[in-house]
Amino acid sequence: MLPRTYEGQVCSIARSLEVVGERWTLLIVRDALRGTRRFEDFRGSLGIAHNVLSDRLGKLCEAGILERRLYQTRPERYEYVVTPAGLDLWPVIMSLLLWGDGHRAPxxxxxxxxxxxxxxxxxxxxxxxxxxxxxxxxDCEMQPGPGAHPADSTVSPASPA
Known part of the structure; x- marks a missing residue:
């Protein structure tokens, strides 16, 4: 198994990958930037295993990309809100989206x-x-494009919290 850290790498890209480089992480950030906030909504959107989602959300909160906020007390339930550090990933996510549109969306x-x-x-x-x-x-909203599946709907980025 490959190590999960880039010890000895004096590189901001390597350091960034330690936070957002695991499978599912950028897709969770993508959905959070589109307004997804609740655990079950992330699960439904991504089809991700409960334990993997829990782990990735915890790591994103530890890294200051998402903030876990209580929205219900009985039973306790939390939502995940994009922080300023998370918003700073918007250009990265959009650049990947545009690259994928140009090179991976037949x-x-x-x-x-x-x-x-x-x-x-x-x-x-x-x-x-x-x-x-x-x-x-x-400044933007996302709308289904020509390569969308019929179930896709209009989505917009999260509003400021």
Whole structure:
């Protein structure tokens, strides 16, 4: 089995991979940025095993990417809210999405990221294809694209907490 750390690597990419490099982690962050907050909603969206999701959410909270907040007391239930450090991953997630759309989506993009201000699409460099403005997580909404499955629906990034 490969080690899970990059000891001896003096590299910010290696250090980042220690936090977000495990399988499922970036997909959990993707869903959190789209507004998913509750454990069962992550499970339903991802089809991930309970123990794996629990482990990844715990690690994301420890790393300060998500914050665990109590939303119900009887029984105790928690939701996971994106922190400022988590929001800083939005450009990474969107860059991966755009790369995947260009190189790994033969039927077309499953999701298109649209600028709420003018309706233009997100393009590399994270700017709007229509107006040229730089875009962030609260400037955009995601809509089903030509490669979407019929069950996909319009989704938007999480609102500020």
């Amino acid at each position: 039927q077309g993009p499953p999701l298109v990221v649209v600028h709420r201000g003018c309706g233009g699409r997100l393009r590399p460099g994270l700017t709007c294809s229509a107006c040229g403005k730089p875009l962030g997580p609260y």
